[in-house]
Amino acid sequence: MIKLLSSSKWKQLILFTVAVLLIPQILPSDYYFLILNIIALNAIVVLGLNLLIGFAGQISLGHAAFYGLGAYISGILTASYGWPIFLSIPVAVLTTAIVGLLVGIPTLKLEGHYLVMATLGFNIIVSIILVQWDAMTGGPSGLAGIPYLKAFSISIDSDRKFYYLVWAVLGVLFCLSLNLIDSRVGRALRAIGEDPISASALGIPVERYKVGIFVVSALYAAVAGSLYAHYVTFISPKTFDFFYSIEVVTMVVVGGIGSLWSGLAGAAILTMLPEILEIVKEYNVLVYGAVLMAVLVFFPEGLLPGIKKLWQKRQGQVHE
Amino acid sequence: MENKAILKLKDVSKSFGGIQAVKGLSFEVYSRNIQAIIGPNGAGKTTIFNMITGFYAPDAGEITFLGTTINKMPPNDIAELGIARTFQNLELFPSLTVLENVMLGCYVRNKLGIIKASLRLKSVQDTEKKVREKALEILEFVGLEKYADEPSGELPFGWQRLLEIGRALATDPRLLLLDEPASGLNPRETDQLGELIEKLRSDGLTILLVEHDMSLTMDISDNIIVMDYGRKIASGSPRQIQNDPVVIAAYLGEDIDASD
Ligand SMILES: Nc1ncnc2c1ncn2[C@@H]1O[C@H](COP(=O)(O)OP(=O)(O)O)[C@@H](O)[C@H]1O
Ligand SMILES: [Mg+2]
Secondary structure, eight states: OBOOSOHHHHHHHHHHHHHHHHHHHHOSSTHHHHHHHHHHHHHHHHHHHHIIIIITOOOOSOHHHHHHHHHHHHHHHHHTTOOOHHHHHHHHHHHHHHHHHHHHHHHTTSOHHHHHHHHHHHHHHHHHHHHHOHHHHOGGGOBOOOOOEEETTEEEOSHHHHHHHHHHHHHHHHHHHHHHHTSHHHHHHHHHHHOHHHHHHTTOOHHHHHHHHHHHHHHHHHHHHHHHHHHHSOBOGGGGSHHHHHHHHHHHHHHOTTOHHHHHHHHHHHHHHHHHGGGGGGGHHHHHHHHHHHHHHHOTTOHHHHHHHHHHHHHHHHHO | OOOOEEEEEEEEEEEETTEEEEEEEEEEEETTOEEEEEOSTTSSHHHHHHHHTTSSOOSEEEEEETTEEOTTOOHHHHHHHTEEEOOSSOOOOTTSBHHHHHHHHHGGGSOOOHHHHHHTBHHHHHHHHHHHHHHHHHHHHHTOGGGTTSBGGGSOHHHHHHHHHHHHHTTOOSEEEEESTTTTOOHHHHHHHHHHHHHHHHTTOEEEEEOSOHHHHHHHOSEEEEEETTEEEEEEOHHHHHTOHHHIIIIITTTTTOOO
């Protein structure tokens, strides 16, 4: 009774799948898998965040914390307590979702800057706990000895193997998200983002939706975080400080708010950019900043929608 | 003629800081009536709407709708009970299409969770189709079916007002609150609006109307309440109001006879 996707989405998705399967055939070295894997992990976080920011219009600067909770909970359960991964990941994801619920209920009553500050505060608190709770988290020096993922007795212990897994997970979450935004839930979220007063006058439970989508986005981040932990097998608090929260929000904005494909583009571009900028060495932070600024000045709606518009404009001129 | 009061306000008051926006107001709205509220700017008309629809809780008094006390209910629950409204300053979702705006109105009668929506269950698709059809019917009713796929923010102003009414109708209301629906409309559009409102009433809807356009109000209302400084200073049939010396002195003056 489930028709998983509409036909137009199938086409896009088939292209996506073919690309994911083809890319490994043409990659010159395994180093590129590392980057592609980080892109996918970021893209999962960005996917959830895009639902929150791009649709419901709520900005969070705390999603690195959810990413971190997913990583640490699954990491600790397996490395320190010997849990099997097939249990530790669901527990990590669910626990993080519950934390998301507890954080979301009070903070999403706030608006604009206050919400940003509150989520940022949450991120800082989680960072402090990860550093201070030495006995559990390994403190500032990090948590080592996290086992690799296993699928049917195959240990996912290489960049290449993890590539297929993480892109598959991204693909599934991407489909679910496409369905979500294409439903009345998605419409309700966009309505809330545009005009919450009007939305509630139409019977949409605005608070419940904001909290709901916040929890979904926390859950996506936790999925990415737990996969990350079992991929790199060593995690430390620095990865999950609020700079990462800013980074993922930037990916959402640069890619183009409110379109899932744009979010994916944003994640890809901003993950690769620092690697590309290795060429300019000591100036890379400077150039990185300049590129960001240029994108936001010239493509205020984001890169993908901006380029699309340019393209349409050019096509229009050709016809005239 | 039916004579049941579906909405009752009893001694309702609301103040903002030092300003008493509404003072000890009582009135009833009868089923299938067009009840108007008039009064100068700042008289408290919109505040009454905001209390009835749950955006403000009254400081004192009681509001009941179909026997349920709704004083402290959130707006979305009140919408579910069957009260819909439009806003004085249009509150459409401008980047959503005309059709999507109306489909959002249908939301409250067709609930659906995040998980079901993500899985795109068959039942979800079926309701989606039904909602789309109903929304198109409503667009046809307000005469906007041709613009279904336009972003609502790009419609001419008068049509946006109609769209907002259509969106409110999509919630299947028993009571419809219209806050200055004719403001910004040209005379022809205002006439069409009047016809639309009367048609809604004859289809069984009850209407509470705040309006500055006197000829429209006098034409279509069954009963009019006159507000000034948060108080009800008069109420009665259009004819009674037009001839009430208190009303004429306080507010209407010669405006009443002016036919624009
Ligand atoms: N949210 C608010 N905060 C402060 N004052 C308000 C608020 N809403 C309305 N008022 C005040 O209440 C009074 C009545 O306003 P309103 O109900 O909008 O009048 P009307 O719709 O009749 O023009 C005005 O003095 C207005 O300034
Ligand atoms: Mg008003």
